[in-house]
Amino acid sequence: MIRSFINKLFNPNKASETKEGTVKFFNARKGFGFIILKDSDEEIFVHTTNVIGKIREKNKVTFNIEKGKKGLIATNVRVIKK
Numbered sequence: 001m002i003r004s005f006i007n008k009l010f011n012p013n014k015a016s017e018t019k020e021g022t023v024k025f026f027n028a029r030k031g032f033g034f035i036i037l038k039d040s041d042e043e044i045f046v047h048t049t050n051v052i053g054k055i056r057e058k059n060k061v062t063f064n065i066e067k068g069k070k071g072l073i074a075t076n077v078r079v080i081k082k
Contacts, residue, residue: 017064018062018063018064018076019037019038019062019063019064019065019074020037020038020060020061020062020063020080021035021036021037021038021044021060021061021063021074022035022036022038022058022059022060022061023035023046023055023056023057023058023059023061024036024043024057025057026046026055026056026057028048028054031047031048031049032045032046032047032048033045033046033055033057034046035061035063035074035077044063044065044072044073044074045068045070045071045072045073045074046063046073046074046077047073050063050073050074050075050076050077051077051078052076052077052078053078053079054079055077055079059079059080060079060080061077061078061079061080062076062077062078062080063075063076063077063078064076
């Protein structure tokens with residue numbers, strides 16, 4: 001079940017498409033947080049080195065998903081401008 005979820009989100013043979021989500025938690029001091037995927041309750045880890053600009057909790061963001069050392073991570077994270 002987890003493998004099918006990972007395969008649905010991340011296909012290493014295909015360029016990562018842009019996803020949308022909401023920042024659930026982000027600690028700027030520690031440099032990490034989690035994003036909840038839009039229309040899902042799945043969470044993706046985000047590190048400050050993969051954020052373009054600044055993000056805060058409850059921000060709507062776009063991002064890509066890549067495979068990291070410990071699992072899936074959000075990259076190219078940007079706040080959606082209203």
